[in-house]
Amino acid sequence: MLRLDYSNCLSEIVGEQGISRQEIESLKEELVKAHKNVYEKKSKGLLGFMELPYKIDDAKKIESFAKKYKNKFENFVVIGIGGSALGNIALQTALRHPYWNLLDRKNRGGWLRLFVPDNVDPELISGLLDTINLKKTLINVISKSGTTAECLANFFVIREKLIKKVGKKNYSKHLIFTTDAQKGYLRELFNKGEAFASFEIPANVGGRFSVLSPVGLVSAAFTGIDIEKLLSGAKEMAERCKTEDVYKNPALMYAGVQYLLYKKGKIMNVVMPYSNALYGFADWFRQLWAESLGKKQNNAGQIVNVGPTPIKALGATDQHSQVQLYIEGPYDKVITFLSVEKYRKNVKIPKTSDNHYLGGHTLNELIKSEEQATRLALARQNRPNCTIILPEISESAAGELIYFFELATAYAGELFNINAFDQPGVELGKQLTYALLGRPGYEEKRKELEKQLNKNSKQMHII
């Protein structure tokens, strides 16, 4: 069972840089309100992510689908970006071999290689097309709206190559669409027969909260991840967090502690797993935390420009990169360690003929000692930190972790009094992109833009 240790956030350990037990007590009313608000939104059907752990039947269907089709293919490609890619990468990194795509089929247990080219970088996409044989490739195009520019652009590129390779009659046999059940461009294309299968993203599940929907589950199933266990782990966490008692609800406590520390100037939240396998989750968390909590307006319409900045780091690696700053720099951070009690492998460091002090230990002891040492060193320098402890990295633990972070984000949204489920700030960038690309309907925007670019070009400061 996942545990949250917030001891090192408390002022009895880290002094005035931390929070007192009294401060948690004083926040209790707000915490209960946050909890109730979230469950009220859920009961109104607004928070689909909270229903996903219970959809075991959907998971079973996806597993059957993966078993049916895996033998026809060698590669599985996810065409998606943001919430349609980060969860896929996190699950793969956490639950499969660290060099999965280099293993042969037998060592992959017969499952597929996975590629998630989540950018429109021409060098990346061209490189992917050099590397994989499209004849042996199954492609899942994921976009909830069905209109995401990056997703469609990569899809158009790959569709053309696919047609060249397998012919007009066969290319749809390599395509799955994962999108809204009813509307959007991808759904229309599916209805026209452009993909042989489709999966539905529930309308009330936002992109960054969608990893436990078909968005994350389909690619996971095709690499042999036990997605039923993933959901059952998430369900355990969901059940555990039904209480409004902050001392029993780890997601609520995490949100509360982070909120209080933010108010005390700990405006960055560094998520630092001591595990390469969990580094993908740090990246996935970055989107969840940043896009949900970084907001201009609060729920009352006031300008607040609020939001903690999530940062990813990796232990022990970043002890040789970032920890100097965390220990000695400004008091502007809280560290969230992700700790693994038992790694899936045990590696002995052999004794040496010269009796080196490391000989006879294990890498496990070394990395655990480093983790403990870093936590202690930070605490001694009055740097607040907390630890999320996973007994081991498994499907079930990953499910718990996902749901824990998602629910904590929803709670934090209530505490910050902002809407954690929209992303109005990226709209302008999208419109400007459309204008630059000459999309019909954006002619006015384009003129305005050209004016600004002309004006700016007179103010260029370039060395």
Next chain:
Amino acid sequence: MLRLDYSNCLSEIVGEQGISRQEIESLKEELVKAHKNVYEKKSKGLLGFMELPYKIDDAKKIESFAKKYKNKFENFVVIGIGGSALGNIALQTALRHPYWNLLDRKNRGGWLRLFVPDNVDPELISGLLDTINLKKTLINVISKSGTTAECLANFFVIREKLIKKVGKKNYSKHLIFTTDAQKGYLRELFNKGEAFASFEIPANVGGRFSVLSPVGLVSAAFTGIDIEKLLSGAKEMAERCKTEDVYKNPALMYAGVQYLLYKKGKIMNVVMPYSNALYGFADWFRQLWAESLGKKQNNAGQIVNVGPTPIKALGATDQHSQVQLYIEGPYDKVITFLSVEKYRKNVKIPKTSDNHYLGGHTLNELIKSEEQATRLALARQNRPNCTIILPEISESAAGELIYFFELATAYAGELFNINAFDQPGVELGKQLTYALLGRPGYEEKRKELEKQLNKNSKQMHII
């Protein structure tokens, strides 16, 4: 030639969140002083990184070495951490195929696959050993001091496996050590014949400034990167930055602008390449900036707890993850875009039968439009940002970029009035690790530690 566009950092574009030209003018005296201090340190022989671009003969020797031995091996493994790994990864990511290790030897031009397992995670190391055939593997063990615990632990593990695989007589033929010329444990082992070759890290080159030394060059040469061109690019930048005129010295301007923005509360510096290939440089830069500038004491011995926090992001991908926060959150960031004028590949988005607006464009146009749109959207919301423009990604451009960032870091150290070349904050963590592992000489530390752990265990707050 690399260019720095700092227009969008100026108040004429981003209002009071930016800096005025007058502020740059007023900083001129300090900038000249910073420049002079850096060159004075160089002339005293303290800043070895500034000499590296001129060591073309060393590069030639490394190239001959790589040509001589590459055909005996299939894999090149770097055993190092922090400054002994991040530069290697950055060069490989920037200058080789995005799926290099999946290409066959012919498509790699006969060069080696590269693995940089820069952690002591038992799952990672065990996974690596499953994946590569040690008989065909050349291993470069890199540690300047020759005592880095993570490096030695992984070395001991791999040495034992290697002996099992190729025998006591042959294992040293698979090992290179890169370390100090005279002292340290690794140098001693080399002198005992444990490696068939060694390379020297100059004593005056710090780990995070060492990518243009054998630390970064040897692995680059074994993957076919033209390391002479890399150095010549760095040299061009070095020559260009010999002037104390901030309007002609891009590294000095970058340091100055970042320093002024930090003073205005832009305490995070997000490095955001619009290129997957350059994402490794963002990670490399994180170490350089954080470890160099994050310091407790200034040069006068006063407690300052200073230091900007570097953050890595990736365009266009992070428009779907972090940009919401950058646009709407607190005014606490400056964005440093890394922009590529001409990608090495051109990918057409085919026209579609339904005349989709993306059809007929290229991925190149799409990603460039997104970059421009994001820059403009940030500027319109008064979010300072600057852009480092590379004409293309090449060995020469990578060399320029490396030297630019290294020198800017040295300048910034002078402006912040701290020592950019030490890392005292990580010492405590190391000592605590030694104590936990029972290293001889740390018995007292261990007792003290056990006392603290006992005390803390009574204050555990875990859910």
